[in-house]
Amino acid sequence: MIQVENLNFTYKKTRKKAIQEMSFDVKEGEVFGFLGPSGAGKTTTQRLIIGLLRNYHGKIEVLGKERNQWGKDYYEHIGVAFDFPNLYTKLTAKENLQLIGAYYKNECEDPDKLLERVGLLPEKDVRVENFSKGMKMRLNFVRSIMHNPRLMFFDEPTSGLDPMNAHIIKEIILEQKKANKTIFLTTHNMTVAEQLCDRVAFIVEGKIVVIGSPKDLMIEHGKRIVNVEFRMNGNNHAKNFDLQNLGENLEFMNILKSAEIKTIHSCEATLEDIFIKLTGRNLV
Amino acid sequence: MRLLHAVMADIRFQIKQGFYLVYVIITAMYLIIMSFLPDDILAVALPLVVFSDPSVLGLFFIGGIILMEKGQGVLMVLVVSPLRSWEYILSKVISLAIVSVLAAIAITYFSYYPTVNWWLLLVSSILTSGIFTLLGIMINAGCNTVNQYMLKTIPYMLLFILPCFALLGFPYSELFTIIPSVAALKLMLGSFHGILWYEATALAVYLLGINLLLLKFTVRVFENKIVYQD
Amino acid sequence: MIHLTLFKNDLKQIVRDPIMTLLLFAPLLLIVVFKLLELFLVPYLAAKTGFDITPYFPYVLSFVLLMNSGMLGIVTGFMMLDERDGNISQLLEVTPLGRNGYLANRLIFASILAIIYGFIGIAVFKLPDLSFFTIVLLSVLSAFYTAIIGLLIFSGAEDKVKGLTFAKGLNTLVLFAFADLFALPWLTFLSWFFPPYWVTMIIKTPDSLIAICFAIVIHVAWLGILIFRYSRRES
Ligand SMILES: Nc1ncnc2c1ncn2[C@@H]1O[C@H](COP(=O)(O)OP(=O)(O)O)[C@@H](O)[C@H]1O
Ligand SMILES: [Mg+2]
Numbered sequence: 001m002i003q004v005e006n007l008n009f010t011y012k013k014t015r016k017k018a019i020q021e022m023s024f025d026v027k028e029g030e031v032f033g034f035l036g037p038s039g040a041g042k043t044t045t046q047r048l049i050i051g052l053l054r055n056y057h058g059k060i061e062v063l064g065k066e067r068n069q070w071g072k073d074y075y076e077h078i079g080v081a082f083d084f085p086n087l088y089t090k091l092t093a094k095e096n097l098q099l100i101g102a103y104y105k106n107e108c109e110d111p112d113k114l115l116e117r118v119g120l121l122p123e124k125d126v127r128v129e130n131f132s133k134g135m136k137m138r139l140n141f142v143r144s145i146m147h148n149p150r151l152m153f154f155d156e157p158t159s160g161l162d163p164m165n166a167h168i169i170k171e172i173i174l175e176q177k178k179a180n181k182t183i184f185l186t187t188h189n190m191t192v193a194e195q196l197c198d199r200v201a202f203i204v205e206g207k208i209v210v211i212g213s214p215k216d217l218m219i220e221h222g223k224r225i226v227n228v229e230f231r232m233n234g235n236n237h238a239k240n241f242d243l244q245n246l247g248e249n250l251e252f253m254n255i256l257k258s259a260e261i262k263t264i265h266s267c268e269a270t271l272e273d274i275f276i277k278l279t280g281r282n283l284v
Numbered sequence: 285m286r287l288l289h290a291v292m293a294d295i296r297f298q299i300k301q302g303f304y305l306v307y308v309i310i311t312a313m314y315l316i317i318m319s320f321l322p323d324d325i326l327a328v329a330l331p332l333v334v335f336s337d338p339s340v341l342g343l344f345f346i347g348g349i350i351l352m353e354k355g356q357g358v359l360m361v362l363v364v365s366p367l368r369s370w371e372y373i374l375s376k377v378i379s380l381a382i383v384s385v386l387a388a389i390a391i392t393y394f395s396y397y398p399t400v401n402w403w404l405l406l407v408s409s410i411l412t413s414g415i416f417t418l419l420g421i422m423i424n425a426g427c428n429t430v431n432q433y434m435l436k437t438i439p440y441m442l443l444f445i446l447p448c449f450a451l452l453g454f455p456y457s458e459l460f461t462i463i464p465s466v467a468a469l470k471l472m473l474g475s476f477h478g479i480l481w482y483e484a485t486a487l488a489v490y491l492l493g494i495n496l497l498l499l500k501f502t503v504r505v506f507e508n509k510i511v512y513q514d
Numbered sequence: 515m516i517h518l519t520l521f522k523n524d525l526k527q528i529v530r531d532p533i534m535t536l537l538l539f540a541p542l543l544l545i546v547v548f549k550l551l552e553l554f555l556v557p558y559l560a561a562k563t564g565f566d567i568t569p570y571f572p573y574v575l576s577f578v579l580l581m582n583s584g585m586l587g588i589v590t591g592f593m594m595l596d597e598r599d600g601n602i603s604q605l606l607e608v609t610p611l612g613r614n615g616y617l618a619n620r621l622i623f624a625s626i627l628a629i630i631y632g633f634i635g636i637a638v639f640k641l642p643d644l645s646f647f648t649i650v651l652l653s654v655l656s657a658f659y660t661a662i663i664g665l666l667i668f669s670g671a672e673d674k675v676k677g678l679t680f681a682k683g684l685n686t687l688v689l690f691a692f693a694d695l696f697a698l699p700w701l702t703f704l705s706w707f708f709p710p711y712w713v714t715m716i717i718k719t720p721d722s723l724i725a726i727c728f729a730i731v732i733h734v735a736w737l738g739i740l741i742f743r744y745s746r747r748e749s
Contacts, residue, residue: 086357102289
């Protein structure tokens with residue numbers, strides 16, 4: 001779907017080298033996440049692929065064609081939700097969908113159905129200026145998928161949303177993935193990446209540090225031990241055991257049998273730990 | 285199809301914003317004034333009013349319209365939709381030209397001026413309106429506030445309006461016809477006072493050419509300054 | 515005290531932003547353009563058509579004053595609309611200045627300018643028989659008119675485009691300055707309720723106590739109603 005090789009980009013006005021030697025690919029039907037602190041270059045990369053920034057160096061192949069060879073037809077096939085809601089504030093929710101929907105050749109999804117999906121059906125005839133931020137974000141989100149695009153770009157899709165709304169958005173992203181859509185999202189939220197992405201790229205200061213599936217990364221960089229806290233002979237104890245051949249570890253089995261167990265944890269690293277370990281940087 | 289949708293959307297927006305209502309009021313005001321003018325003054329004042337208000341309204345409004353779409357972020361959404369830049373711009377031109385034409389015709393019709401060439405009036409107000417709307421989009425490209433925009437239009441207005449006094453007639457003043465606003469005013473005056481058919485055709489063709497050139501140029505400026513942020 | 519520092523801030527902001535500086539001089543440009551028209555176009559018309567403008571001089575002065583203060587009001591109105599879009603006004607509203615302080619600050623600033631340009635306008639288009647009192651009165655009324663227009667745009671328009679539509683519509687108010695020329699009873703009667711009519715009246719009959727009283731009452735009433743509406747709607 002997307003193939004990026006040795007991508008370099010500099011903002012002309014500020015001479016800021018925003019992207020350096022970036023290479024990655026996104027496969028069909030995959031949810032690919034760009035993970036990094038703010039200012040890392042996530043939005044810039046996305047906008048390069050979307051086509052809002054020109055004059056890049058390197059290769060960006062999207063939907064089988066070099067990015068700068070594409071004309072406006074490109075936008076029939078992709079859906080974009082920016083990191084802030086872009087809506088006609090004087091129009092109602094439904095009018096917003098109908099207005100933009102009319103510009104696509106594809107038959108658009110029924111607005112009522114879309115609004116129902118994100119819990120906005122009761123407010124479909126309310127002007128957007130009276131919406132809360134969460135409502136605007138949800139409307140903005142369904143607007144980006146209404147024309148049934150094959151490839152979708154979401155910039156920080158859940159940022160600033162409460163857990164309920166974030167959950168709705170995440171569910172829809174997973175639905176889209178089930179329908180074999182390809183999704184490229186950016187986030188600085190590890191949980192989102194862990195829950196949604198097939199593969200993630202860690203990016204810092206315009207460079208990719210590592211790419212992999214969240215699970216693989218966690219296994220590779222986690223410690224293979226289990227930590228047990230227990231009470232024995234009136235005292236509290238804590239001990240680590242190797243995961244390897246745990247069932248044959250007599251001390252471990254003994255504790256399980258005779259001690260009062262407080263907690264047991266396997267110590268795979270969180271994505272956040274790995275990010276800090278690999279980049280030396282905190283997220284956010 | 286896309287263009288048609290865009291035009292319809294723009295018209296609906298303009299109605300909601302009260303453009304049409306305001307022009308009903310303004311037309312009424314002009315009509316009151318016109319009804320008091322003696323015929324010989326009306327013959328000069330009517331074309332000047334139609335030229336200076338309805339035909340130029342695009343320049344006045346387009347700044348605010350684009351600033352608002354930019355501010356709400358919907359311009360970005362249009363950029364990543366299949367709607368072409370030229371369709372977006374032409375849609376603004378057409379929708380505003382419709383207001384221009386309606387106001388121009390209403391003011392003229394109710395002033396009961398005896399000899400109006402309606403076709404010429406139609407053509408000249410469309411062509412004039414187009415030029416000024418496109419000019420407005422171009423000026424708007426680098427602006428962030430309405431005040432900035434209004435200030436930036438002042439030099440252009442001077443450049444366009446001052447040469448119009450050339451029509452009062454002094455040596456070599458014919459040369460000023462090369463300036464689009466002067467050509468447009470000539471055509472407008474012609475639709476009230478009569479004009480040789482080949483002169484009218486030449487002026488109309490010239491203005492159409494200017495419109496097309498400006499459209500092309502405006503699309504470029506629009507894409508470079510508003511669409512792309514590199 | 516608060517007001518003083520804010521004025522200083524305003525001045526600084528305006529001096530730093532070249533656009534604002536230029537806009538503040540825009541009324542000057544208008545005065546120059548009108549003076550040029552008077553110097554060149556009027557003799558030309560007189561020679562060509564025998565049209566004599568002298569009896570209409572009061573209307574010209576009235577028009578110039580109204581255009582000037584109207585323009586300052588529009589600029590201020592749009593400044594406040596832009597600040598609302600940029601959420602700057604929200605920021606200022608939660609400072610000790612408060613909502614009303616913010617509004618007062620913007621409007622008073624524009625009004626002071628209107629007074630200055632009122633004096634300049636009267637000086638440039640001088641009519642021989644205006645007393646000092648009348649000149650001061652006209653300048654003060656200009657200040658009121660500026661505040662009225664600024665407030666009409668700011669509180670009447672939700673966004674920039676509505677603001678422009680409003681500004682366009684407000685231009686028709688100037689018509690009332692010429693109302694008695696038309697000698698239409700209904701139009702004259704209607705004009706009584708609008709400030710521009712009384713500005714012309716004061717210039718035409720500077721000694722009429724009735725005109726002075728009506729002028730002041732109508733200006734104050736408009737501003738008062740607008741301020742009342744503004745503060746009530748928001749609370
Ligand atoms: N329009 C722009 N002009 C100049 N520099 C920019 C622009 N947009 C972003 N940048 C810079 O490019 C870098 C990457 O920004 P961005 O891609 O927005 O980061 P992210 O989305 O990861 O937070 C930042 O240092 C930012 O300051
Ligand atoms: Mg970003």
